Amino acid sequence: MNTQPRLTRNQDMVFRVLVDAKTPLSAYTILDQVREFGIRAPLQIYRALDKLQGWGMVHRLESLNAFIACARADCQRHEMVAFAICDKCRHVSEFSDAQVKAHLDNWVGDKEFLANQTAIEIRGTCRACAR
């Protein structure tokens, strides 16, 4: 998507909260953590998140209605990314798999479907939580 400029004050606050978090956060949880810095409304969070997502710095986890900082260096490059989400501890592993991407691209190509964005989210239990 668009290339990333210098972050504004709100964008920077939201991004920092997500980077520090060990688990995905909802927009309202982020809001709670930046209230002390003068942000008061959900919309301020959602606007910052929209920008950060556009720059590949943050991902939205559709099955959680939550957001997480990108775990990779430069995420707008690999464009199809998958998440393994632990339902016990909420740890999230981000990865990309070229072969999965190839197969899905293949399918949508056959159907002449124009793909914009793909969400792959695996819910389960991580190794640590499985003991």
Add this chain to the structure above:
Amino acid sequence: MNTQPRLTRNQDMVFRVLVDAKTPLSAYTILDQVREFGIRAPLQIYRALDKLQGWGMVHRLESLNAFIACARADCQRHEMVAFAICDKCRHVSEFSDAQVKAHLDNWVGDKEFLANQTAIEIRGTCRACAR
């Protein structure tokens, strides 16, 4: 998941609405369509949807917060299913791809992640809407 018994009154009403629909419906849209039959509260819809999902008769589209009747004969079998969702007309194509499943199984196997459920949702534009 569990094998499907005879549907109760509420489950049957909700399922029929979804089967008749041409696009995914939110729980509240379903509610609107069954109010005339005496259902009044969202929870009655969500309870029916939970059961129907467990039996593989209905899928939840995470990126839409909406639900759709399964397009396949016996969906609890193939357990990893993907959706291509048109953002213009909301048409949804359900498909499964053994190779995608194999690659993702491979990844979670390496990480010793115990997968329960996988959501794959491709958002974009269908052939008809692309002209």
Add this chain to the structure above:
DNA sequence: ATTCTTAATGTTATAGCATTACAGTTTTTT
């Protein structure tokens, strides 16, 4: 520097999605 233009911010209100808690009923099993 001043105007023009675009992007970001602040605020309130509202819309949309989902669950908790509790009480009652029906169905199935023993």
Add this chain to the structure above:
DNA sequence: AAAAAACTGTAATGCTATAACATTAAGAAT
């Protein structure tokens, strides 16, 4: 018949997201 399990009804509440509008800040053009 009694006990257990599944399903239903209802009200209240909580969480997630956007619409609408006014204001301010930042960048480009003259």
